[in-house]
Amino acid sequence: MATSGCEVFESPRTAARSAAPTQVASQVAEVATRAVRSVESGSFREVDPDGELVERWQQGDLAAFEELIHRHQPRVFRLLMRMLGSREEAEDVAQETFLSLHRHGHKFRHDARFSTFIYRVAANAALNRRRTLGRKNARIRELQVRNAAGDDLPTSPRDPESAVSGSETQRRVQDALLQLPPDLRMATVLYDIEGLSYKEIATALNIPEGTVKSRIHRARSALRDRLKSFVAAQTEGDTP
């Protein structure tokens, strides 16, 4: 499968963001047939775009491992940036994620997509960081991060308009995200920012789908309350 198709594998939502509608329809159909085949075979190895690389890595090929982490580093870093708020911390934890992956990778049995698995490793590393720092230290560090205004300015905005006028908004949104309890934050970052489905998040975090849904809803309510002023400004335009 060509590399351009890799993005479509993630979820219909990420597909819809990038591709045209007719393209999406055929690609979704292809995904569906492959998914059925994979369920029948019991393993994700054939369906996974990373399947071949993972296989080579598990047989000892370090170059394959390097290619794997190169492919996935953008999404790992994005997840960690949104979860931790600080570039330094995100770098640290990203390195730890990949090292942890290297150390324990032989245990991965390919019973889900590799990207789901790497999300699990990254999520675990991010949540564990809180635990090893101790709750008090983690809170102090979060406050420090939030006070250090301006060192996380965006470098590649998806929407060019927001690049200039939106950085204040983005800082507020990131700030509000950091104020969420970590489990709610993780669920909403994985869903709304990474674009995973409920099922993928449930697999990655090892929690039931119902819990995923309720965490996302609670997170959104909490964020809406925190971002009252920004949200109100936007809804001015679209009440029917």
Add this chain to the structure above:
Amino acid sequence: MKCAKARAHLGDHLEGDLELPDRREVDLHLAACPDCRRELSELRSTVALLRALPDPQPPEGLVASVMQRIDAGETRVARMPLPLRRVCDPRVAAPLAAGIAGLVLFATMEGAGPLPIADANGPVDVAGANAVEPAEWMWKLNPPTLGDRLEEARRAPAPSRVAAAKRAQAMRLFRPRASVPNVGFYGRTDPDPHYLDLDAQIDGALNQPEAFLQFVSQLEEADRSSLIAPLAVRAARRGDAQDVAGRLRRAHHPLAQQAAEPFERFGRSAARTVEAMPASHTR
């Protein structure tokens, strides 16, 4: 449909996850209720704000430094405290690192202690005590079985101090006697396993009153009564309460009288009730 119920469904409605009958009801309610409409559009805007966050660029040398570490045999990242990290600006870091390395080398040569080196024993764990080993289930993407969860619960620290104290008490000090009959106050047999735990603790209070009181003294005031009261009630049902009270009173401990008091109180009222019962009811 009332507002409260509609609000509960708004999250699913936003995602298009609502089934038809619910969805129609919510739509009808939204058509009539401006507050809920505003709530829905606020939620929609919040999601839009989240999705508008830009993609951060990962640092250039991330993959390279990971591979470098792997080649060097390192498997974990050493955590540096935040103030020290501020110093690690590339312009400053190099000379500073050289200086620190020099100092460390000097210290080692003076016999201060061995540096960790990768040798035949395997790769070096530089992070040491700070790093957390991921739970085993993490590597199995199927949901954890009951066994996994029990295993983890056994290894994980208990959420509250009273719960931890109770568990430590049950496991270390007291061995539950299987022979104690679970006979309720009116002669019923209670299969509830919770009663076994209480019985074990009451036996402990009977056999080792000093240890029991020592344990109680470690708890806070509020926790003490929540520990002792159910024991006293259960003891009263067993008919043991007066015995326990006597044992506790005779123990040499500042808390003896205070701890014995609930047992005595419940024991007395239980005795009175038993006397009032017809003679056919036995213990």
